[in-house]
Amino acid sequence: MREPTLREIDAKTFRRVLGGLLEVYVAAMDPPPAQLPGRQTIMLKHATYPGFRALVVEQRKVFGASPVAFAYGFHGASGQWWHDVVDDELRERAGYEHAASWLSDAYEVAELHVRPEYQGRGLGRTLLTTLCAGRRERTVVLSTLDRRPETPAKHLYRSVGFHDLLSEFEFPGGGPPYAVMGARLPLVRVEAGARR
Numbered sequence: 001m002r003e004p005t006l007r008e009i010d011a012k013t014f015r016r017v018l019g020g021l022l023e024v025y026v027a028a029m030d031p032p033p034a035q036l037p038g039r040q041t042i043m044l045k046h047a048t049y050p051g052f053r054a055l056v057v058e059q060r061k062v063f064g065a066s067p068v069a070f071a072y073g074f075h076g077a078s079g080q081w082w083h084d085v086v087d088d089e090l091r092e093r094a095g096y097e098h099a100a101s102w103l104s105d106a107y108e109v110a111e112l113h114v115r116p117e118y119q120g121r122g123l124g125r126t127l128l129t130t131l132c133a134g135r136r137e138r139t140v141v142l143s144t145l146d147r148r149p150e151t152p153a154k155h156l157y158r159s160v161g162f163h164d165l166l167s168e169f170e171f172p173g174g175g176p177p178y179a180v181m182g183a184r185l186p187l188v189r190v191e192a193g194a195r196r
């Protein structure tokens with residue numbers, strides 16, 4: 001079988017292939033099916049945000065190609081739900097200056113998923129570093145499930161300089177605890193002993 005290939009897609013293409021990307025999301029995250037329509041609506045909205053950048057990894061088939069991994073991000077701004085919730089919480093816990101230092105010029109990585117059978121081959125790392133390469137923002141921020149033992153996602157994020165800005169954080173509306181993580185751009189590889 002051929003190696004999967006990575007390509008950047010614009011917002012229009014993202015909307016067109018969103019069904020296939022949601023299948024990757026389901027395979028990677030195993031969410032309750034009832035959450036999927038809401039997730040799709042949120043992802044469509046994200047594609048309208050400034051600085052939107054999306055990458056997809058595809059496996060060629062006899063007829064066409066199907067996505068096996070994807071990632072996207074955009075420029076965070078006031079008025080966006082995630083940005084405002086995290087900004088409020090960071091201000092309350094650590095003050096305005098601290099919140100501003102992380103969120104006033106931030107790239108937000110909203111989704112990063114690899115189909116289970118393609119995990120552990122370097123696709124997640126390549127997607128994350130390519131997504132962040134050349135970005136002009138000062139920081140990059142994201143949220144990820146906060147579980148014990150730590151998830152592969154958190155290992156990956158720590159290995160390129162992310163650390164927890166918030167831990168065991170419950171977003172409004174309920175759901176499991178999340179870590180909000182941040183890193184300064186550009187990303188740099190951090191050796192295991194030096195990770196925070």
Ligand SMILES: CC(C)(COP(=O)(O)OP(=O)(O)OC[C@H]1O[C@@H](n2cnc3c(N)ncnc32)[C@H](O)[C@@H]1OP(=O)(O)O)[C@@H](O)C(=O)NCCC(=O)NCCS
Nearest residue numbers: 028112113114119120121122123124125144152153155156
């Ligand atoms: C997290 C995820 C995107 C990583 O993608 P991947 O292609 O499997 O990861 P890579 O092969 O590029 O590995 C990158 C790093 O991830 C970490 N990692 C990957 N698999 C891991 C595992 N099973 N256990 C611990 N760390 C792991 C390691 O730090 C690894 O770096 P290393 O190879 O130098 O040790 C992927 O596992 C995934 O889609 N998981 C389910 C969905 C998810 O959690 N998405 C993130 C939402 S915020």
